[in-house]
Amino acid sequence: MQNIAVLTSGGDAQGMNACIRAVVRMGIAENLRVYGVMDGFNGMVDGDIKELEYADVSNIIQRGGTILGTARSERFHKKEFRKIAFENLKKIGVEALVVIGGDGSFKGAKVFSEEFNMPFIGIPGTIDNDIIGTDYTLGFDTALNNIINAIDKIRDTASAHHRIFLVEVMGNTSGLLAINAALTTGAEDVFIPEALEDFARFESKIKKAVAAKKSSIIIVSEGDEIGGAKELYNYLKEKNLHEKIRVTILGHIQRGGAPSFLDRKMGTDFGVVAVQKILQEKYNLILGIQNNQMITYTLGDKITKNVSNQAEVLKIMHKLNVF
Numbered sequence: 644m645q646n647i648a649v650l651t652s653g654g655d656a657q658g659m660n661a662c663i664r665a666v667v668r669m670g671i672a673e674n675l676r677v678y679g680v681m682d683g684f685n686g687m688v689d690g691d692i693k694e695l696e697y698a699d700v701s702n703i704i705q706r707g708g709t710i711l712g713t714a715r716s717e718r719f720h721k722k723e724f725r726k727i728a729f730e731n732l733k734k735i736g737v738e739a740l741v742v743i744g745g746d747g748s749f750k751g752a753k754v755f756s757e758e759f760n761m762p763f764i765g766i767p768g769t770i771d772n773d774i775i776g777t778d779y780t781l782g783f784d785t786a787l788n789n790i791i792n793a794i795d796k797i798r799d800t801a802s803a804h805h806r807i808f809l810v811e812v813m814g815n816t817s818g819l820l821a822i823n824a825a826l827t828t829g830a831e832d833v834f835i836p837e838a839l840e841d842f843a844r845f846e847s848k849i850k851k852a853v854a855a856k857k858s859s860i861i862i863v864s865e866g867d868e869i870g871g872a873k874e875l876y877n878y879l880k881e882k883n884l885h886e887k888i889r890v891t892i893l894g895h896i897q898r899g900g901a902p903s904f905l906d907r908k909m910g911t912d913f914g915v916v917a918v919q920k921i922l923q924e925k926y927n928l929i930l931g932i933q934n935n936q937m938i939t940y941t942l943g944d945k946i947t948k949n950v951s952n953q954a955e956v957l958k959i960m961h962k963l964n965v966f
C-alpha cells in the first residue's frame with residue numbers, strides 16, 4: 644500500500660478537519676502518500692485530487708467545516724460517473740479511500756467498492772448522529788452545544804416576555820439532536836420524528852403555559868411529521884393559541900464553529916485507526932464508538948440508526964419538565 648485518499652461528503656460536521664489532519668499525518672508517518680479529494684465524490688468525478696503534505700493540515704484541528712470541501716453529488720448516484728471517478732483514482736494510483744461522512748456517503752462508498760474493488764474505511768461524520776453502530780458521530784456534540792447555547796439565549800427573552808418559543812433544530816429524519824437538546828436545556832416539550840404527538844395533551848399544555856405566564860421552550864425536530872416549527876405554529880394559529888408564541892429556526896448555525904473536545908478527540912482517533920486498518924489490510928469497515936471503545940464493523944444493508952427507544956427518553960423528559 645502506497646497511496647490513499649481522504650474525502651469528506653454530505654453535510655459538513657465539526658471534527659472533520661481534526662480527522663483529515665490525523666489521516667494525513669498518520670499516513671505520512673507510516674510512509675504513505677495521502678491525497679485529498681475536493682468537494683466529496685464530485686472531486687473524484689472531476690479529478691480534483693491533490694497530494695496533502697504535513698503542513699497542509701497545520702492549524703485546522705480547531706476549525707469547523709472541512710478544508711477539503713464537501714458536496715451532495717448527484718452524479719455519483721450514476722454508475723457512468725462512478726466509473727470516471729474510479730479512472731481518476733487509478734491514474735494517480737490510489738489504492739484505498741477514507742470516507743468521512745454520513746449514511747448517504749457510506750452508501751456511495753459501499754457501492755463504489757463493490758463495483759470497482761476500491762477498499763474504503765468509513766468514518767461517521769454528521770451532526771445528525773443517525774448512523775448505526777456508533778454512539779456518536781463527528782459533529783453531533785458540537786452541534787448540540789451550539790443548540791443549547793442558542794436556546795439559553797432564547798430563554799432570556801422568552802422569560803422577559805412570558806413567551807413560548809418553538810425552536811426548530813436539524814437532524815433530518817433523526818430526533819437525536821432535538822431530544823438531547825430538550826433534556827439539557829430544560830425545554831418544556833419536544834417534537835421528534837420517532838414519536839407521534841398527543842395534540843390534545845400538547846394544546847392543554849400550551850393553555851396552561853399561557854395562563855402561568857412563564858417562559859416555555861418547545862423544540863421541534865425538522866423531520867417531525869408535523870413538518871417543522873412554522874407548521875406547528877400554523878397549527879396553533881388555527882386553534883387561536885398563537886398570541887404568545889414565536890418561532891426560531893436555528894438553521895446552519897448548528898453546523899458551524901470550533902469542534903468540541905469530544906469531536907476533536909474522536910476525529911483524531913478515527914483518523915489514526917483508519918490508517919492503521921488500511922495498513923493491516925482490513926478493509927470496507929466503518930469505525931464507531933460504543934461505550935467509550937473504538938469499534939469497527941462491516942456495513943450491512945441497514946445504515947441508519949434505529950432510535951425507536953426514544954419513547955422512554957420522552958417519558959422521562961415529560962416527567963422532568965412539567966408545565
Ligand SMILES: Nc1ncnc2c1ncn2[C@@H]1O[C@H](COP(=O)(O)OP(=O)(O)OP(=O)(O)O)[C@@H](O)[C@H]1O
Pocket residue numbers: 652653654655684714715716717718719720721744745746747748749750751752754768769770771815
Ligand atoms: N445509493 C447511493 N449511491 C451512490 N452514491 C450515493 C448513494 N447515496 C448517497 N450517495 C452519495 O453520498 C452523498 C452524500 O450523501 P447525503 O447527502 O445523504 O449525506 P450524508 O453522507 O448522509 O451526510 P449528512 O446526512 O450529514 O448530510 C450523496 O450526495 C451522493 O453523492
Ligand SMILES: O=P(O)(O)OC[C@H]1O[C@](O)(CO)[C@@H](O)[C@@H]1O
Pocket residue numbers: 654745769770771813814815865898
Ligand atoms: O445543508 P443542506 O444541504 O441544506 O442540508 C441540511 C441537512 O443536513 C444536515 O444538517 C446534516 O445531514 C441535516 O440535519 C439537514 O437536514
Ligand SMILES: [Mg+2]
Pocket residue numbers: 653745746747769771815
Ligand atoms: Mg445523512
